[in-house]
Amino acid sequence: MSFNKNVKSFNFVHISKYCYMVSIALTIIGIICLSLFGLNYSVDFRAGSNVDITTSQKLTEEQIHPVLEKLGIAEGTLVSPGDDRMTIRFTNVLNEDHESQLKQEITKLDESASFEVNTVDPEMAKELARNAIYAVLISCLGIIIYVSIRFEWRFAVAAIVSLLHDAFLVVAVFSIFRFEVDLTFIIAVLTIIGYSINDTIVIFDRIRENLRFSKLKSTSDLADLVNKSISQTIMRSIYTALTVFIAAFFLFLLGGESIRMFSLAMVIGLLFGAYSTIFIASPLWFVLKSKQKNKPAKAS
Structure with missing residues (x-):
């Protein structure tokens, strides 16, 4: 060798x-x-909607869940809070009315909140x-x-x-x-x-x-x-x-x-x-x- x-x-x-x-x-x-x-x-690989919320103050799950229940969309949701960001995942696709109402209700909790909604249909x-x-x-x-x-x-x-x-x-x-x-x-x-x-x-x-x-x-x-x-x-x-x-x-x-x-x-x-x-x-x-x-x- x-x-x-x-x-x-x-x-x-x-x-x-x-x-x-x-x-x-x-x-x-x-x-x-x-x-x-x-x-x-x-949400990229399964049907549903993903709502990313940027806030000026920390919002908790205890504040968000009553809003979801009021709108009738609390079932099957996952809320992931952060210091200045919160993600809400829905197993169902949000319609335009629910999306608009959700933004209005969360804006009442934080007026400067901004939203990014990603929706994927089953196909x-x-x-x-x-x-x-x-x-x-x-x-x-x-x-x-x-x-x-x-x-x-x-x-x-x-x-x-x-x-x-x-x-x-x-x-x-x-x-x-x-x-x-x-x-x-x-x-x-x-x-x-x-x-x-x-x-x-x-x-x-x-x-x-x-x-x-x-x-x-x-x-x-x-x-x-x-x-x-x-x-x-x-x-x-x-x-x-x-x-x-x-x-x-x-x-x-x-x-x-x-x-x-x-x-x-x-x-x-x-x-x-x-x-x-x-x-x-x-x-x-x-x-x-x-x-x-x-x-x-x-x-x-």
Whole structure:
């Protein structure tokens, strides 16, 4: 082999066996939670109206509920108060009369209140949910085609398993903790897929480069090559993930309510993405490559 065997590297391939078990356990927990609880969809993905109210003073639920009951629209509503902002979610679509009356009643509580009403009808909600799923699936299909052409099918399989692992675990976390899923969440998932495949391709490219100048005689040589390839690129992966993580974390802490779920999904996804790139994707390629009959050492 062309690289120095005296250079010690962490045994990522060996540790990955335990990481697989952890990931499988998390996936099973996620499937159970999704089956039992589903996702907490925002108004973007389910029919209803969402009223965002900006106020000059803090309004409480105790002040708002009597107004809703007076108008006969209290059933199935969720009130989320804040210091200078309040959100009221209705499971039914508000008609123009109810919307006008609601604004009048709340204006009596705070004359400077301003309103933003978002309404989604049932057909639009279904279409948005369907298009979101298509967006994720099409992006994954494009990645499979690209990696298969650029590298080989084993790299493509390892990459797509890693990406689906990241995306699903982010969805599972949102299901477990009942975080709200809106359109920005879908954007975050697609962004996470982009960052994850970028880091994965960097490691795959280094593996392919090392394969060209190596003479592998056994599976242990192949494992050593994978370990050294990851070691040679791990700091780049960590720095890339860390810089974006810091930005997403402070956006979550200090950003507005409209991007809070996007930032949270990015924070969670970047952690899973860095983990899967190192401990899932490349070791999985090693498993597939080591099963190649009679040709364990040939470069792709």
